Amino acid sequence: MDNATSPTIDTLAGATNKRMVVTGASSGIGYAIAKQLLAQGHDVIGLSRSAPDLDHPRFTWCTADLDDTAAIAGLAQQLGTVDGLVHAAGFMKTARLGELDEASGEAMWRLHVAAASALANALVPAMREGARIVLIGSRVSAGAAGRSQYAAVKAAMVGMARSWAIELAPRGITVNVVSPAATATPMLSDPQRTSSAPVMPPIGRYVSVEEVASMVAYLLGPQAGAITGQQIMICGGSSL
Template sequence: MKRALITGGSGAIGAAICQRLAVDGFHVIIHANSNLAAAEALGQSLREQGYSAEAVQFDVADAAASAAVLERILEQGPVQVLVNNAGIHDDAVFPGMQPAQWHRVIDVSLHGFFNVTQPLTMPMIRTRWGRIINITSVAGLAGNRGQTNYAAAKSALHGATRSLSLELASRGITVNAVAPGIIASDMSKDVFDKEMVAQLVPMKRVGQPEEVASLVAFLASEQAAYISGQVISINGGML
């Protein structure tokens, strides 16, 4: 059974990805930072449904903490599907943005990508099969007012995705990014009302976490073996 690690697995999109990959036959490792209880509850629910899952906790922005937990995970075997979904936003117009807001968002989304992906790469290479999927954002493609830090982090992941895909293409490993638009979650419902969604999204609705999960599941499958280095938008026609 191939093993899949989903960072930020306790959130709306992360949980949907965990559920779908478990259904598709992966052993799912559900990562959380502050919300371990939610990750453990999801893992318990998946096991009760007959799937294979466990929960882990660490701060992806903490290199030492990440390395310690990943070392323990690797003792059980390689991780062959990695979904880098962990991310935060701390919005402010740029003239008023505090250094802490800039650095924390970059630390989680961009440095977190390195802290998690780099230790898992060589074990994945040895298996000659792997999928690395980075969850980014439409903000990384089009920008967004008040999110210079967030857009910078996500667009940097697009460059990292393309570069890493070139390094790993001959090893049977694909590297892609999924850039969601407005997706239903506790966060988005407080920011985007129906009128705003209708103005921004040609499809006139928010996306569902399960729709993002379906795209991720395809990219993690054998059917997507010839897709690599791509940034795939899922945003209802916004771009």
């Protein structure tokens, strides 16, 4: 962990200044979420393989290979008490029946579901009352041709989040899933999804990362205390 800008518990005295963990903070949705939270005055701990281009006094980057779920508990111990967890790290590999790759399916499961589970398992016991968890899902969780393995892990994420939500409700900790349709990130041109091209939403453009980040920031805030166990679609009409 980079201690040069590591936040301390003393910085949490203010009601609006929270410590948030964001995975996948080096690019795409995770990067946009980290920027949004920093702009709101929060301390952000970014977890990613590569260093984000974020130079901010309240930002701390921890190199993390979330594919190695066995190492997550040790990493979480270094983070201390946090007020929020956003799991935005992910990737998609598509294939149709007859061409499914077992290793790809297992890799998506580890990153999208197992890593989220390991992080929450390690961080939640020390979370303060009223903390927040947001997982980045996908509209594809309802199913899509050529994306069955990806849909399966995102659907599992929703079931996992709803289970956590009912467990943690007595502590005032909310758990939600934000599920965008095709979003303007590097994933759109990822060669691993060549068998299933992105679909333009009915609004005539892709969802922006800032739109996703704004919804996540709202769910992490005090006004969203009564929203828990929900999958919120940001789909530009794709699910209509």
